[in-house]
Amino acid sequence: MTELKTKLPTTSYTILGLLSFGEEMSGYDVRQWAQSMKFFYWSPAQSQVYSELRRLAEHDLVTMREVRQSGKPDKRLYQITDAGVTEFQRWWASDELDTTTVLKHSVVLKIFFGHMGTPEKLIELLEKFSAEQREHLSQLGVVQEYMENDEAMSYPALAAEWSYHYCKAELEMAQKLVTRLKQKL
Amino acid sequence: MTELKTKLPTTSYTILGLLSFGEEMSGYDVRQWAQSMKFFYWSPAQSQVYSELRRLAEHDLVTMREVRQSGKPDKRLYQITDAGVTEFQRWWASDELDTTTVLKHSVVLKIFFGHMGTPEKLIELLEKFSAEQREHLSQLGVVQEYMENDEAMSYPALAAEWSYHYCKAELEMAQKLVTRLKQKL
């Protein structure tokens, strides 16, 4: 029972939050879930998921039990504790990192420095970006379908909806800029 | 003249890009500029700006000269070199980190985990976020005004425009969600 004197990084809380839905999960499971959050929050590297889970266990915010599986390798299943729920709720309601969003938009970055390149290359970049956004939109469509009519998923569904609108806005901006750049050529 | 065997982080290129407009700048100046890019790219910590500049100088991508100032502390002015221009252009046209944008949207994160909090608190959070977006919009308005009619700033102006639309979209989504949450109460 190591006390929580040092506050945990957001990644820890993200993982703890995933466990807060009540399901017992392995590191592998957590990773899958975390990947579906990539639309509004980056997903941590695989190795970090495991180390964060170990840290959460050290602080007794989650429990771990090992499960032998015939054939497959052993599994470590994690479950949130009461202390974990309390700590997560505290974090959620706290002002920690309240509205501080981090955005590293490399496409806009390259637009900003467009004078060092060519409009043709910029168009190419924007088309590639647009294709990715379309792909994201279709993935988000699947996610939204999956969450529909599931009361327990209503908040995640809101997050997915936000992401959907965001992607659509990005796509529109990219396309509008392509049109404008082509006119200038 | 240390060879460029290890590729530089994006922060280095961002700073190099700032110098690519041709102006001789101090670390302090770079920091000011970098802060105005926060709308689409996070700004590095002050200490990092200085260390990155030193690294760029080591690689001969920029030159440094010291300037004594009466009263004020000494200044170190950096200027991009031909090698720096070439390297920046190479990076700009390369596929390195082409469309990999990083988004850590803590507001959407907290929406996702809304089941662990209250709608009231969520509304409060969204209102705070909205206020910040409005503030960003007004700041971006100033930036855009400053860039208007300056041919050299046409690309940065496009980036500012993108950011402006992004902020507006975010604000709209926040407000729409607030309305919906209030209806449910």
Added chain:
DNA sequence: ATGGGCATGTAACGAGTTACATGATTTT
């Protein structure tokens, strides 16, 4: 037999932050 999915972990490294330290000038 080859590749993908399941499942976990370590070691080394680099990126980036925080906190501190200095110190003069100008503004309030």
Added chain:
DNA sequence: AAAATCATGTAACTCGTTACATGCCCAT
């Protein structure tokens, strides 16, 4: 007298990534 601005820098640290290592099952 205090606070903000200009101006730079170091040390300690944490976060997070990359690359590597292991090994079985199942489908093609």
